[in-house]
Amino acid sequence: MSIQKISEADLIINPDGSIYHLNLLPEDVADIVITVGDPDRVGEVSKHFDSIDLKKGKREFITHTGNLGNKRITVLSTGIGTDNIDIVLNELDALVNIDFETRTVKSELRSLDIIRIGTSGSIREDIPVGSILASTHGLGLDALMDFYEPNNNIEDVYLQQKITKHLGLEQLRPYLTAGSSKLLHQIGHDLLQGITVTAPGFYSPQGRKVRANNRFEGLIDKLSSFEHQNQKLTNLEMETAGIYALANIFGHQALSINAILAQRKKLEFAKDPQKIVDNMIKLVLERI
Numbered sequence: 001m002s003i004q005k006i007s008e009a010d011l012i013i014n015p016d017g018s019i020y021h022l023n024l025l026p027e028d029v030a031d032i033v034i035t036v037g038d039p040d041r042v043g044e045v046s047k048h049f050d051s052i053d054l055k056k057g058k059r060e061f062i063t064h065t066g067n068l069g070n071k072r073i074t075v076l077s078t079g080i081g082t083d084n085i086d087i088v089l090n091e092l093d094a095l096v097n098i099d100f101e102t103r104t105v106k107s108e109l110r111s112l113d114i115i116r117i118g119t120s121g122s123i124r125e126d127i128p129v130g131s132i133l134a135s136t137h138g139l140g141l142d143a144l145m146d147f148y149e150p151n152n153n154i155e156d157v158y159l160q161q162k163i164t165k166h167l168g169l170e171q172l173r174p175y176l177t178a179g180s181s182k183l184l185h186q187i188g189h190d191l192l193q194g195i196t197v198t199a200p201g202f203y204s205p206q207g208r209k210v211r212a213n214n215r216f217e218g219l220i221d222k223l224s225s226f227e228h229q230n231q232k233l234t235n236l237e238m239e240t241a242g243i244y245a246l247a248n249i250f251g252h253q254a255l256s257i258n259a260i261l262a263q264r265k266k267l268e269f270a271k272d273p274q275k276i277v278d279n280m281i282k283l284v285l286e287r288i
Contacts, residue, residue, distance in 0.1 A: 006103045013100055019091045022076070023058035026095045030065055030072040032288055033092065035116045037239065039077040044278070045117070046075050048285050060084070068285060082144045082198060082242030089114075089246035097250070113183060114247055114254045117284050119277065120196065120237040121206070121262035123224040127192060127234055129263045129270045132280050134188025135196035135256040137178050139163060139233065140241030142200035145175040151249045152177060159231065163195075166226045169216065177244040183255035187287045194234025196256060197223055198241035206236050207264070220264050235260060257284055 012020035034045055039062040046052050052066035060079035065072065078088045096110040120133070127133065137159070152160075152175075160176035167174070176195075184193070199205040204212060207219035216222075223233045240256040247254035259280040261270040270276055 003102075003104045006098065006105075008103075011094060011098065011103060017100060019095055021058065021087050022061050022063065022091045022095070023056055024063060024091075024095055026100065028054055028056065028063065028065055028074070029092065029095050029112070030074040031110070031112060032071060032073045033112050033114045034073060034075045034284070035078050035088065035114060035118075035239075035243070036075065037078055037080050037118050039079075041117075041277070042075045042077050045281050045285070048281070049073065061088070068288070071288060073288065078239060080202075081200065081238050082140065082142045085239050085242035085246065086144055089243065089250065089252075093246075093250040093252070109251060112252045113180075113288075114243065114252055115183065115187065115284060115288070116239060116243055116254070116256040117280055118237060118239060118256065118258060119261045119273070120235040120258035121264050122235050122260045123197070123220050123264050124194075124232065124234055125263075125265045127194075127260060127263075129260055129268050130276050131192050131260040132276075132283060133192040133194060133196075133235055133258045133260060134184055135179055135235075135240050135244075135258065136184065136193050136231070137176055137195045138198055138241030138244040138256065139195055140175045140198045140245065141169070141172055141205065142198060142242070143173070144242050145245050146173060148245070148249060150175070159228065162228050163226055163233070167222050169222075175241065175245060177241065177248050179244050179255050180247075180253035183253050187255060187284060188257065191257075192234070194232050196240045196258065197233055197236045199236055199238055202238065224265060236264065 046064035049066035054065040065074040
């Protein structure tokens with residue numbers, strides 16, 4: 001049986017052997033990958049490393065790889081949104097699981113631990129500004145997974161159907177994926193936990209209203225009122241669901257840790273957001 005070769009149009013490799021967008025070589029990627037949205041936050045994470053042996057950047061994708069104790073860690077900025085997550089997760093997987101010389105999938109696949117550390121807004125009154133929350137699941141309101149063959153277990157499908165019926169947003173085709181139970185136990189065991197909602201935008205898709213009228217009025221109230229067997233929708237951001245869904249398809253472990261900077265029910269925003277983010281970074285690095 002012939003081995004399928006991936007075309008040059010499907011997998012674009014730069015002249016220096018690096019992958020198209022991330023500009024990384026296969027050896028640049030550690031088994032532990034921390035993703036951040038903001039390129040400036042990469043240095044805020046890597047400054048805690050004992051050593052940094054790689055710094056690369058292209059567009060919004062900035063990468064530092066180094067060592068913390070006896071662990072090698074890659075920190076990578078994704079930019080905002082699941083459209084960028086589509087690029088980052090596909091290219092990370094290609095870097096570790098595709099032989100760039102033969103353009104074929106490797107016989108032995110490598111599984112990465114992918115940990116998102118990002119900012120988010122609470123949609124429940126009992127989750128205040130300043131909290132650090134671990135996402136048990138990601139619920140996507142974007143269209144990314146309409147283009148992929150799903151790989152969800154029956155529990156995720158059942159919960160997604162319950163949420164979709166509650167929200168009355170069938171036309172959006174929400175998708176839901178659980179995060180890594182291994183990483184949740186390791187990093188988020190004593191943190192607040194909940195289902196994180198991933199929106200395809202910052203303003204109307206997250207229920208904000210500035211000048212344009214919103215199509216889905218009362219979105220925050222609909223989201224925050226869902227509860228099923230102690231599972232609740234807890235916060236809003238723009239990447240988690242895409243990370244969880246693609247990591248699940250590719251066989252990687254993924255966890256999203258969220259610094260709560262906004263309280264959408266009480267209309268509050270953090271007075272010192274950088275302090276909250278710094279506390280989150282230190283907590284994750286201590287537990288990796």
